[in-house]
Amino acid sequence: MTKRRIFMAGAMSGLLLPSIHAQTGTNTRIRNLRVLCGFPPGGATDAVSRRVSDKLQGSYADVSLVDNRPGAAGRIAIDELKRSKPDGSTMLLTPAAVITLFPHIYEGINYKTDDFTPTSTACQVQFGFGVGPGVPSSVTDINSYLRWAKANSGAASYGSPATGSLPHILGVLLANQSRVALNHIPYKGSAPGMSDLLGGQVPAFSGLLGDWLPHIKTGKARLLATSGKERSALTPNVPTFAELGFKDLVMSEWYGFFLPKGATKETANAAADAIAKAVRQKDVIDAFAQLGLEASASTPTELGIRMKEEFRLWETTVQKLGIKIEI
Template identity: 40%
Template sequence: MSMSRRNVLQSAGASALLAAVGQQAFAQSQLESVRLITGFAAGGTSDTTCRRVASKLAPEYARTAVVENKTGAGGQIAVQYVKAAAPDGMTVLQTPTSILTIYPHIYKKLPYDPAVDLTPVTLACVFDFGFAVGPAVPLTVKTIPEFLAWAKADPLRANFGSPAAGSTPHFIGALMAKGAGVEMKHAAYRGTQPAMLDLLGGNISAVSGPIGDITQHLPTGKVRILGTSGAKRSRFAPDVATFAEQGLPELTHSEWFAFFLPARATSDVVSRLGSAMRYALSQKDVIDGLGTFGLEAMTSTPGELSDLIRKDTAKWAPIVKRIGFTAEA
């Protein structure tokens, strides 16, 4: 089939017009910049998730995408920061579940209300926790029951660190100790990586934290994972028995990271950011990159994320009551 010169010119003109309109619409919708806010230190799983996703948000969603670490108060500083930001899609919170679903049970006064001050966008990933020991613990200790027996026999060194007071890893360690009738001192850090550095240095005996924050230190030869928190063995540590396999089914917990906007974000802003996030989290290099840190990419709708928050908030209420932990706001 052939086309006349006139038809070719008309077609070219129409294409040029459509391209111009498309470019104009893109320019109008594209943001100048977007900041992904995490409440934990650089180098950890939360920070890594933000950086992997940020790498895919520019230039389609925004001209530039940066990650900012607003550490402190176990992640609360980051939530407060985003709560006070404009709901224009330029400031995005990434946070683990515990800050939204456990903290309401342990703080009498929180500087934010998860149900009021944030707008859910999408899940980012899910992951299991690991319980690891370092140079301060004898090499003969290879399982959770053996660690608990050692801790009971050596109370001065019976301690563990976690990324934050009131976090899921903190409660895993606390439940472990309570169930065994062992006193274990807890040290809260600003993220798992600072805790791991103290573990490697022999300053603390154990760390409870995201499995990916632990596995990256296995090549040092100074770290051993004694147990994992998933319903089945982690593909990132297949040779390590789960807590349930070691007689501690009550320690079966997984966690998620998710993205949020400030309250009052319009449906259009939420939809556009959600689409950009879901695209980023579907890319093979992002999926593989998260996998190196023990994270499994997973997305959701805003409604599904809201339902998950409600479900997990209800789940943790009796657990927190059993542990008896409270914190000063």
């Protein structure tokens, strides 16, 4: 397989002054906070990083800056986190898949859940599967799409933001559970994939719910099903896969903040409290909603349990699917 190009960007660690940890009782104060983001500026992960980082400045830290380290499926940012001191001055904001799914899919990844100190989730998101003008207007739900795909096997393709992404896996699971062959077309992000969907070059797309919101409002695309346990408040008229007969096709993704391994319980709790206060503010909730994200905080313990449970779940699922990707 073609190896992914690895590149580094925005190495700002040298621009930051050394952090100062001044503790008084249970209060922890950071002079300079660095929020690592393993994806380039402009995407959902970067947007979440910046929204929360802005709120942490003046509360958790005197100065808070986002440090984008894109490449290698998030591994570059994780390697930087692992090199950082566990004093609360460096955090990583990452989608769950980077920690819970990618170690099972990507060859050459050598990190595990024990390499991170959980703090708090920031938000969660459902996925959506839908079609564009390349599919007849008679296709209005997932079952009618599958009937069309079975009758038009040569055209039964779906796009996703990337090979190995959760939207890709969603399509694989849909094909397995429906026993309808669906050809996967990977893109470098959601934007080019949605562009091809709207242009009719690819008939269907699996992506973050936020990818769909601007287009279903204009009628240019049809969202057929969402992946949550319940219907999303952002798309209340769109049924879930479970409602449509796919009981086991329930999937969502959270975005979480992590400290380096070795951070104390007090440091993790202080970070979690500050993050929770940030994501409960109305302007953050509204900004997340525009991206299809639902603000959601947790305790370090809750995030740690969820992370390890999903790590084990994806290990079993990936073994069954037999998917391996070379970075």
